[in-house]
Amino acid sequence: xxxxxxxxxxxxxxxxxxxxxxxxxxxxxxxxxxxxxxxxxxxxxxxxxxxxxxxxxxxxxxxxxxxxxxxxxxxxxxxxxxxxxxxxxxxxxxx
Numbered sequence: 001x002x003x004x005x006x007x008x009x010x011x012x013x014x015x016x017x018x019x020x021x022x023x024x025x026x027x028x029x030x031x032x033x034x035x036x037x038x039x040x041x042x043x044x045x046x047x048x049x050x051x052x053x054x055x056x057x058x059x060x061x062x063x064x065x066x067x068x069x070x071x072x073x074x075x076x077x078x079x080x081x082x083x084x085x086x087x088x089x090x091x092x093x094x095x
Contacts, residue, residue: 003079006054009046010072016040017069047072054079 016039023032051057051065051072057079065075 003076006047006050006072006079007076009043009050010076012043013040013047013072014069016043044068044072047075051075 016036019032020036020040023029023036048065048071052062054061057065057075061075061078064078065071067074
């Protein structure tokens, strides 16, 4: 499956969160909050649903997509390197 839509929405998710937090820390303008709040929510949901519908996404990748703001980018990172999902973690103690 082509990940182009997921890439665009993951970047939009991060950018909208940065705009929301910057607005909150500075002027706190209501029109910016009114526009970016729903935008961020819609893009966040699109990232989560799109990631969960991918066949090649593992359980960890799907759980990573749920993290607000950077979850989409982290999920894309895991999807770009499928060979990492097959390897055991370094923290696992082998007998």
